[in-house]
Amino acid sequence: MKNVRFALMAVAVTLAAGTAVATSLQNKAERAETKYYKTSTGEFAVAGIKDYDYVCAWDHFGTCTYTFDSATGTYKPSEAGKILFLR
Structure with a gap:
């Protein structure tokens, strides 16, 4: 059970970090136009x-x-x- 919880937490953290990076890159590109x-x-x-x-x-x-x-x-x-x- 701990392994499943750890795997789900790792996926959630990775997804959150990826979303934050993608959003900041999109905002920078939009400001440059x-x-x-x-x-x-x-x-x-x-x-x-x-x-x-x-x-x-x-x-x-x-x-x-x-x-x-x-x-x-x-x-x-x-x-x-x-x-x-x-x-």
């Missing part, structure tokens, strides 16, 4: 650096920032909310 916002004329402009140039405030139906998908040539929603510029 250029973020765009939609202007009032419908064009897209570079948003800048999050928490330095802008913040995303809560908005139920809005999209705060977009990323450019070079494979399809379209802008895809990246963060939900409403963009508020700090600078």
Whole structure:
């Protein structure tokens, strides 16, 4: 019984560590992408650096920032909310 418990605990710890590493790598890659916002004329402009140039405030139906998908040539929603510029 102790061997089974040890094996299950080892699997749980390994899975937790792997999930933590994968999540941190995904967050770093997402931050490295250029973020765009939609202007009032419908064009897209570079948003800048999050928490330095802008913040995303809560908005139920809005999209705060977009990323450019070079494979399809379209802008895809990246963060939900409403963009508020700090600078």
